[in-house]
Ligand SMILES: Cc1cc2nc3c(=O)[nH]c(=O)nc-3n(C[C@H](O)[C@H](O)[C@H](O)COP(=O)(O)OP(=O)(O)OC[C@H]3O[C@@H](n4cnc5c(N)ncnc54)[C@H](O)[C@@H]3O)c2cc1C
């Protein structure tokens with residue numbers, strides 16, 4: 001019998017690969033470093049290209065007959081998937097088709113198969129948290145740095161005995177036939193991009209931070225608010241290409257940030273009559289079907305300024321005065337805004353460089369792919385080694401799902 005397939009990363013791409021391989025009868029080990037699956041798509045509210053709610057994203061038909069909702073997938077119950085949460089990849093050795101991989105599995109403080117999400121521990125101690133109502137596995141998580149007497153009490157009183165505060169990390173070595181890299185992306189924290197003052201003023205945020213603010217299940221119930229004081233944000237400015245297309249940071253275009261900026265601009269202006277949005281850009285790059293978002297935002301009154309932000313001056317009331325050089329008008333324009341949102345570069349997830357080096361994969365950008373435009377969508381990146389989704393470079397969800405399915409089809413072919 002063949003060894004199982006190892007999938008690194010349980011975002012949309014890794015989950016698609018795992019579920020479809022498992023449904024085809026192939027055993028998979030799905031390793032995720034976080035305590036919930038879903039990756040970056042967990043906090044995105046509405047999703048382009050269909051504007052569906054991300055919780056029931058149509059592109060992912062995980063379980064026909066159950067709902068098209070990947071957060072209710074049977075990931076934890078599918079017998080062919082062995083899910084390792086809170087885990088990291090260690091040394092990789094051996095030959096293709098017979099890789100030997102060390103897994104560092106974090107302590108399992110809460111057993112997801114036993115937790116019924118009754119909420120008792122959440123009342124007893126702040127060390128327990130529900131990451132998201134849609135999280136998978138459907139279980140609370142425990143943060144040992146916040147341990148207190150309430151946590152101990154919760155462990156004793158948990159009705160299903162799901163809590164083990166003494167849990168320890170473990171290590172194990174698995175033999176696998178193939179490795180699928182689905183490690184996704186990380187939104188660059190633009191702390192070093194001095195001109196934008198990120199990290200120095202609470203109302204200067206990134207697009208992923210904005211996505212959390214406007215998510216109806218978030219703290220403000222979806223109302224766009226200023227982090228500084230919780231007051232409604234009426235004037236929002238976005239700035240594109242922060243850290244992308246910039247030789248000082250990342251020379252590549254992050255490909256999808258124009259689209260998610262326009263998505264956010266449209267959500268803000270269409271859901272709230274009193275919010276005004278301006279977008280400062282070099283070029284608006286809306287490929288393929290996404291031109292619709294650009295048209296829509298122009299029709300709903302989003303203001304586009306081609307130019308550069310030259311000065312940000314915080315006022316005492318936490319409003320930000322922004323000076324922008326408009327290169328079409330050859331003029332300096334002044335704005336006063338509540339939120340300044342940076343469309344920050346998408347960079348490879350932490351540790352991807354080590355995987356690339358260990359597995360001897362080519363990369364010129366830090367991502368697994370993007371070696372040249374012709375190979376951008378090539379999912380076979382080595383002998384019995386594959387990559388899909390944003391691990392190959394910035395990608396939207398439908399693209400990530402398609403690439404994951406391509407990986408599945410390649411593995412199935414190789415086993416014929
Ligand atoms: C602000 C914003 C809005 C967006 N809106 C949309 C939208 O509306 N529609 C759309 O289609 N796309 C959207 N996207 C893009 C979407 O987030 C990606 O297409 C999608 O998340 C890619 O999925 P993925 O599985 O490839 O990667 P990720 O979502 O990044 O998942 C990767 C997973 O791998 C895990 N991981 C990483 N490294 C390791 C490791 N070494 N070991 C173990 N686990 C690891 C991570 O913890 C994560 O869970 C948006 C992106 C942003 C930034």
Ligand code: SF4
Nearest residue numbers: 115116118119121158
């Ligand atoms: S008390 Fe136990 S079953 Fe209830 S939410 Fe906490 S861990 Fe889950």
Ligand code: SF4
Nearest residue numbers: 241244253254257258
């Ligand atoms: S997608 Fe748009 S904002 Fe992002 S790097 Fe490319 S041009 Fe800049």
